[in-house]
Amino acid sequence: MSAVNSHTAPERTPLRRTAVLQAAVELADRVGLAEVSMRTLARTLGVVPMALYKHVANKDELLGGMVDAVIAEIPPAPTDTDWHTATRARILDARRVMLAHPWASALLATRSQPGPAALGYLDSVIATFTTGGFPPTLTHQVMHTLGSRVWGFNLEAFPSPPPPSLDPAEAADPAALAAQAEMFRQLATAYPHVAQIAAAARHDPTGIVGPGCDDQAEFEFGLDLLLDGFRRLLADARTHTD
């Protein structure tokens, strides 16, 4: 369609759409994803809400574009090492990007169709495996096993415990503190094993990505466990084909 009209524009949605997306990402970074509405976004762009619909089909597409814009920030893959260290470094790169946009992981988890940046990233991760010697079906299994971890975050089993009340007014109230401590004690007796595990963990609060406790050391722990498993599987596959 309209193939006759060919003088300059080689692609549609040439420039303006990316501006909208970038503004949306910055807005979400600043005020949180929940505060990103067509109206607030339009306001930050100095434009009327309906103007956005000339660049994105609807809000869902806007959100999809936002996650893809974030994914596009992931640096390219290193090429001068083996699959193990390359994949590990790449995923930790992805994690850094996700940490920079705390809303992105939760949003990505809800998306149903990957954008071009996402596909490109996945393609390069898969390429690292296959050129590293993984047969296609094993690569497929391995990608599924990685799951959300390819994106640098891990969907946690149990989300963040009730945050210790950052509200200073409440924090100053000793009665509220006592009530909170009592609540804690009750929880500990009702769920003793959870309490024991929680006590065994001192989380680094700066490493949170998305909702849930998921600090850097734990992420790398799980990642390395998987990568080691993959290495074993690769070795098995090789001896079986010998």
Added chain:
Amino acid sequence: MSAVNSHTAPERTPLRRTAVLQAAVELADRVGLAEVSMRTLARTLGVVPMALYKHVANKDELLGGMVDAVIAEIPPAPTDTDWHTATRARILDARRVMLAHPWASALLATRSQPGPAALGYLDSVIATFTTGGFPPTLTHQVMHTLGSRVWGFNLEAFPSPPPPSLDPAEAADPAALAAQAEMFRQLATAYPHVAQIAAAARHDPTGIVGPGCDDQAEFEFGLDLLLDGFRRLLADARTHTD
């Protein structure tokens, strides 16, 4: 507070709240989570929307109650086996429950505070590990590594590929089919490794839980990879403390 008033009621929210929650779960099962609003839910209960607020604080609490109600369906833990087979069976039980309520996994992924059923389930899973000989800190790491897999689902790296157009009107249109095939070919050339991996996979469409391709065999593959890793870690921990 109100500790003097103690004659019959040992707990608040005695009966009616669970009816609301159950109706919400059934409604979501029938028409999908997106169609569950305070108004539609009230309509199915033959009641005015505001009546619900006598039983749940707000919609967020309603959603939390819904996921907890689903989690409560997970059968109790087997007690007559070792940690490995017990955990494996339990998680597959959880998966069955999640498969029965396709909206639940996505909703659970967005929750920030676990309900009592969730805590109880996690407590029992943790108990299986610790009584199986896992030291507390290792149990903690292991739980994090399991991540969403304790709930029987895996947040996938790349969500479901564009569903092959179930719409019969479109399916009958040969032009649309051709266009779709062309789109597919373009994707395959743009992302060759993704295409290769996708071709290596023939997914069982009946095993989907949540959004994304995640069939039973792949889930068990990843789960077993992790459980095997845990077994090795446990052995290491034992030899180190010897």
Added chain:
DNA sequence: ACGGTACGTGTACGCTGTACACCCGTCAAG
């Protein structure tokens, strides 16, 4: 008989996404 308590009702408000009609600047073709 009475007062509190638990529950359902009705109205109303502000917010959301977005359909539809309109208007204006730019630019290629007549």
Added chain:
DNA sequence: CTTGACGGGTGTACAGCGTACACGTACCGT
């Protein structure tokens, strides 16, 4: 130079959402 299509911003309007607030009403222990 005129013209007309077209990309992009505008203004109005609507249905649906969560929910605050005030009001009924039926029960139940005193």
